[in-house]
Amino acid sequence: MADFTHAWKSGKGQRTARITFATPELLWQVLTAKRWELLKALCGAGPVSIREAARRVNRDVKAVHGDVTALLSAGLLSRTDGGAVEFPFGAVKVEFLLQAA
Numbered sequence: 581m582a583d584f585t586h587a588w589k590s591g592k593g594q595r596t597a598r599i600t601f602a603t604p605e606l607l608w609q610v611l612t613a614k615r616w617e618l619l620k621a622l623c624g625a626g627p628v629s630i631r632e633a634a635r636r637v638n639r640d641v642k643a644v645h646g647d648v649t650a651l652l653s654a655g656l657l658s659r660t661d662g663g664a665v666e667f668p669f670g671a672v673k674v675e676f677l678l679q680a681a
Contacts, residue, residue, distance in 0.1 A: 599655050604676050610654050611674070614639070615647045619656060619667055627664035 601607040621636040634644035651657040
């Protein structure tokens with residue numbers, strides 16, 4: 581969490597963050613295909629309501645609400661003062677290393 585906070589505060593006019601997962605399995609548990617699709621739809625969109633986010637991905641509002649909650653908890657989405665959600669980054673880079681034991 582300290583790395584995340586430092587990266588967030590040190591971005592010069594641009595929000596940057598490093599979010600790590602203990603295992604690739606945990607990464608895929610958080611970043612499901614539907615959630616990745618949601619992030620793509622929100623990238624560059626600015627603040628939107630959950631209903632608007634659901635419309636953009638053509639999914640049920642309740643299901644999108646669950647995904648938004650998970651992405652908020654992971655630090656990949658943020659909530660505005662007005663209650664809208666937004667993807668506050670310009671890009672996502674996913675990187676992991678697979679090594680022989």
